[in-house]
């Protein structure tokens with residue numbers, strides 16, 4: 001049972017069949033890992049905390065503690081050039097670790113949220129520890145090498161991975177669930193198409209990366225609420241043109257010779 005306060009706080013999304021009370025409990029009990037706290041991660045985190053991810057359940061007499069947790073991973077500090085698109089930060093945060101700055105902002109939304117910080121950059125050496133016991137992972141990095149490493153670890157551990165990226169006036173996304181064994185992984189994708197580099201080389205408009213983050217947060221919430229019955233697509237690569245308002249998607253088949261997922 002949700003408490004009266006929880007019903008009031010989440011009332012708008014509880015009306016959705018894709019969430020409902022059971023889904024809300026699942027969202028609160030999930031362990032979500034966000035890797036990269038820039039234009040994607042800092043925005044997605046705000047929506048996830050708002051929706052009840054990592055919400056502590058101290059007020060619930062029948063379930064005094066929840067397992068839910070939000071893990072934030074980044075070794076970077078807030079720079080003035082981030083404020084154009086990383087909407088959770090402001091001038092008060094300049095020079096501060098993004099993990100600390102974001103946690104303080106998220107706790108203004110829900111002071112009881114269970115937020116864990118890993119103030120270092122993810123790499124192939126620490127990723128296994130970082131994603132341990134995760135319900136799902138959001139790849140919010142802007143680096144192809146790190147993204148490949150995250151993909152490899154998530155595929156191996158069969159942890160659902162939600163990837164998004166943006167550059168110029170376009171954004172891209174794909175949900176990968178190797179437990180289903182149906183679609184290809186990020187390694188398969190980069191063998192098919194040329195992927196974007198980062199926003200330093202390509203340029204980026206703030207709201208465009210915000211669209212990608214909102215898509216990512218939407219997919220994650222729908223997944224957390226209903227898991228295997230979630231109304232989302234796995235293995236479909238989305239490419240959106242924000243200027244023209246066009247979105248295309250195609251199913252990514254596994255590559256027969258993929259060294260990661262096959």
Ligand SMILES: [Zn+2]
Pocket residue numbers: 184185186187188189254255258259260261262
């Ligand atoms: Zn693959």
